Structures are given as structure tokens and as C-alpha cells.
Amino acid sequence: MGMFERDRQVFADAEPLDDSYEPEDVRERDEELEKYQRALQPIIDNRPTSNIFLYGKTGTGKTVATKYMLSHLENSAVGYDDVDLSTVWVSCENLSSSYQVAVALVNELRKNQNKDRISTTGYSQQRVFDLLYEELDALGGTVVIVLDEIDNIGHSDDILYGLPRARSNGYVDTVRPVIVGISNDFKFRDNLSPKVKDTLAEKEILFPPYDANQLRSILEPRAEKAFHDGVLTDDVVPLCAAFAAQDTGSARQAIRLLREAGELTQAKDSETVTEENVRDAQDELEKNQLYQGMQELTTQGHAVLCALAYHQALDEVPVRSRDLYERYLTVCDRLDADSVSERRVRDHLSDMHMLGLISVNERNEGLSAGRYHEYELDIPLKTVLDVLNSTSRFEELSDIIKSTADDNNLLQSGISDY
Numbered sequence: 001m002g003m004f005e006r007d008r009q010v011f012a013d014a015e016p017l018d019d020s021y022e023p024e025d026v027r028e029r030d031e032e033l034e035k036y037q038r039a040l041q042p043i044i045d046n047r048p049t050s051n052i053f054l055y056g057k058t059g060t061g062k063t064v065a066t067k068y069m070l071s072h073l074e075n076s077a078v079g080y081d082d083v084d085l086s087t088v089w090v091s092c093e094n095l096s097s098s099y100q101v102a103v104a105l106v107n108e109l110r111k112n113q114n115k116d117r118i119s120t121t122g123y124s125q126q127r128v129f130d131l132l133y134e135e136l137d138a139l140g141g142t143v144v145i146v147l148d149e150i151d152n153i154g155h156s157d158d159i160l161y162g163l164p165r166a167r168s169n170g171y172v173d174t175v176r177p178v179i180v181g182i183s184n185d186f187k188f189r190d191n192l193s194p195k196v197k198d199t200l201a202e203k204e205i206l207f208p209p210y211d212a213n214q215l216r217s218i219l220e221p222r223a224e225k226a227f228h229d230g231v232l233t234d235d236v237v238p239l240c241a242a243f244a245a246q247d248t249g250s251a252r253q254a255i256r257l258l259r260e261a262g263e264l265t266q267a268k269d270s271e272t273v274t275e276e277n278v279r280d281a282q283d284e285l286e287k288n289q290l291y292q293g294m295q296e297l298t299t300q301g302h303a304v305l306c307a308l309a310y311h312q313a314l315d316e317v318p319v320r321s322r323d324l325y326e327r328y329l330t331v332c333d334r335l336d337a338d339s340v341s342e343r344r345v346r347d348h349l350s351d352m353h354m355l356g357l358i359s360v361n362e363r364n365e366g367l368s369a370g371r372y373h374e375y376e377l378d379i380p381l382k383t384v385l386d387v388l389n390s391t392s393r394f395e396e397l398s399d400i401i402k403s404t405a406d407d408n409n410l411l412q413s414g415i416s417d418y
């Protein structure tokens, strides 16, 4: 037998555990779907339809609910001769301005009609908007425009103001655009300018995190399809649901955990997925998440992390932000890199805190010393040094910190024992 052998023991069909899998039904979202249905109903009644804004943390079912609703809407619309409905879906993941979103929409609309794409640069914003209005008008009827991950456009939100008003402002004659904006960034929603908020968020639907029971109910039909009979022990699905509920309340996280547990079981050539496999899978995913979080930091982020690692190696933690900033400046000096203000360094620290990499204490020493923050690593120093060592420009510094830590006997185990 070769190195790879087809698995016949654990997975019957791993597709239901894949990110792109579309489930037959959307579970545990009755209230949200009901609201959604009410918001879309005017399309079938040929009445003016409000724009819809869905928000909630990642993995809470905003996309799956939208796909489900639109597919029902399209099916129902076919039954009415006087309802002319089209839908267009753009993921704004890599689009950071209204201009880019407008180009993506034009090209998506053109693709559906086998027309040539337009270039992503070289037009004025108004020209791209005009092209968009032309394409929309050519379609006519109601066009539901889904803008997924819309928060990526940040403050450049002209399109969210222009598109909903295109008809009342006379830019389009025959088409009725309905925007469905989807976002997992609460700050984006709060920071929308009042004029945009008024139009985009006419109908808002919040998708709260799932609790353990809801996640269980989402996992069960997938688990049934994905694994051979008798492979899952009784506590596996509830445990995956509980872990994900405690952490993020994300269905995506719960599904990934179940898949990882299955894969670990498979790798061990074992026939049943057990509670222990789930715990190991959870450790594995957490480690990956931390590693990824650290690797994705910017050079400035790495420099701040490097400065903190230095204090950790010297056993000078928790360290005050002022002292940490001094160390950070010397790190930048050594790297021959530009440095940023103390305030920006604090922003980087707060991002790292959010990622679970460092811990922060707020100290209040009364009138004499005032309020200040103290920082220390929340993960093993060795792990941080491993990542720094694999980051270009930081190899030498990580070696120096490592030998300092060795001298102080502070290089405990890495993340695998964490």
C-alpha cells in the first residue's frame, strides 16, 4: 500500500463539514428568517422595498441565511409574471473602497450577460457609478444587490449612499435596487454616517452568537451525513458545540472542530471519534489560531512583540508601557526600521491582547503615579521566539532574546505543551 489510503472507516462523506457546503435548511434562526422574509416580501408584492443590513459576529449564519432566503425568493418570483427579479452577489473581502465595489458590481453584472469586464482602474468614481447605473437599468425590475463583508470599504461608503438613492435622484429609470449589506464588524455599523445609516440600515437584522444547544442542532445533521454509523461517540457533537459556544458562538468554528476531530481520529487509524479527540482537535485549532495571529502581525506589531519578549526573557514582566516603549525603540533601531508613536504602540498592544497573545493589567497608583497599563506574554516565550525566528528581519533579535532567556532559565516549553 502507498502512503495515502482511502479512508473507509471514519468519514462517509466529508462534504457537509466543508466551508462551502450549503445545508438543506437553516436551523435555529426562525426569528431572523421571519424578519428577513418580511423585509423581502414587498418584492413579490411589487412594492418599494427597504434595504436590509445584516450584522453579527463571524459564523453566525448571515451568509447561509441570505443564500437560503434569496433562493426561495427567486423560486417564488418565477410564479408571478409581473415580478422581474435578479440578484447579484459581491464579496467585498478584498475591496477597500466604494470605487472598487462599484467596479466589482459592474463586472459581476456584465459577467451574467457575457459582456467584457471593465478595468479595475482608470475611471473616475462618477464614471464607474454611471456604468453601474447603466448595467442596472439594462436589467430593469428589482435587483437585489448583496454586498457581503461590506465593512471592508471602511469610511469610503459613497456607494451605500448613492446606490439606494439612484432612482429618486434620477440616475436610473427602470430598475429598483435593493441592497443587502452584510457585516461582522459592529464598529462599521456604529460608525456609518447618519445619511448612510438611514438608507442602508432601514431594516436591520442582528445575528447573535449561537449557544451550545443551537450549535448542537446545527451540527447534528452534518455529523450524521459526514461520519459512518457508530463512529461518533455520544459526547462528541455536544462537546464540539460546547467548545465553540464558549469561545465565539460560531457555527463555522463548531464545524471545523468536528472535522478536525475526525481527521485526528483518521490519522490515528482509530475507528471511533472520542471526547479526547475533540479536546486534542480544540488544542490544535487554538494553536493554529495563535500562530496565525502572530504571523499576520505587521512589522511594527512584530517589533512590539519582540520588545515584550525581551522583557519576558529578562524576567521583567509585567512591564509598564513606558518601559516597553523604550525597548521597542531600541528594537526598531536595531532593525533599522521606522518607529511609531507610543500611542500607536499601545494600539498594537491592544490588538495583540484581542488575539489572546498578551495580557494587560490596568494599574491605578492614585494621584502620585496615575493610571497605567502593564503587559506580559500570555503564551509561552518559546512560541513567540519561534515565530519571530521565522519572520524575516527578526532572526538575529530572536536569537539574542533566546540566549537571554536561557541565561535566566526562562525558556519554558513551547506551545505544544501549552
Ligand SMILES: Nc1ncnc2c1ncn2[C@@H]1O[C@H](COP(=O)(O)OP(=O)(O)OP(=O)(O)O)[C@@H](O)[C@H]1O
Binding pocket: 018, 019, 020, 021, 022, 023, 025, 026, 027, 028, 029, 056, 057, 058, 059, 060, 061, 062, 063, 064, 065, 183, 184, 207, 218, 251, 252, 255
Ligand atoms: N443556522 C444554521 N444552520 C445551518 N448551518 C449554519 C447555520 N449557521 C451557520 N451555518 C454554517 O456555518 C458556517 C458559517 O456560516 P455563515 O458563513 O453563514 O456565517 P456568517 O455569519 O456569514 O460568517 P462571516 O461573517 O464570517 O461571513 C457555514 O458553513 C454555514 O453553512
